[in-house]
């Protein structure tokens with residue numbers, strides 16, 4: 747046996763250690779990679795479906811030049827869709843949110859649509875998992891159910907210029923009675939039926 751022949755043989759793994767021609771170490775790495783892929787897929791599934799984490803959906807594209815004057819963002823705010831269901835249109839612009847305040851009744855399931863006519867912004871509602879990137883020309887949408895009474899500030903989370911820190915607003919989650927009272931107070935102050943007590947409370 748010549749010397750070069752011996753060297754060549756030592757570099758090859760011994761045939762008895764191979765499974766289907768695969769080195770055991772390589773097989774282990776393949777197994778680890780497959781397990782990791784399964785773990786990642788499970789994590790994304792749990793986050794997306796059980797924990798409600800969603801990417802900002804590209805619901806539709808809008809023209810950033812006209813979005814502030816035409817369409818639903820021309821009159822930003824909350825609109826009722828049905829029993830306990832609402833939609834909120836919010837415009838993020840340098841350096842404010844329109845509207846500044848969103849009053850919702852407890853238990854309200856709100857579809858939140860945010861867009862920007864100018865720069866890239868962020869939209870995060872404190873103490874919730876609502877956290878979106880706002881890009882001009884794109885609509886970012888998330889749904890959230892407000893089931894706790896209180897004030898939840900929303901802020902811009904992407905630096906957008908000198909007054910970025912002044913860019914904030916508040917979601918006020920109130921009782922159904924307070925919400926009804928505020929609504930009827932805004933439209934008809936003379937209304938006094940079964941909500942009269944709540945109305946008096948709200949006005950007092």
Ligand SMILES: [Cu+2]
Nearest residue numbers: 902904906910
């Ligand atoms: Cu900002």
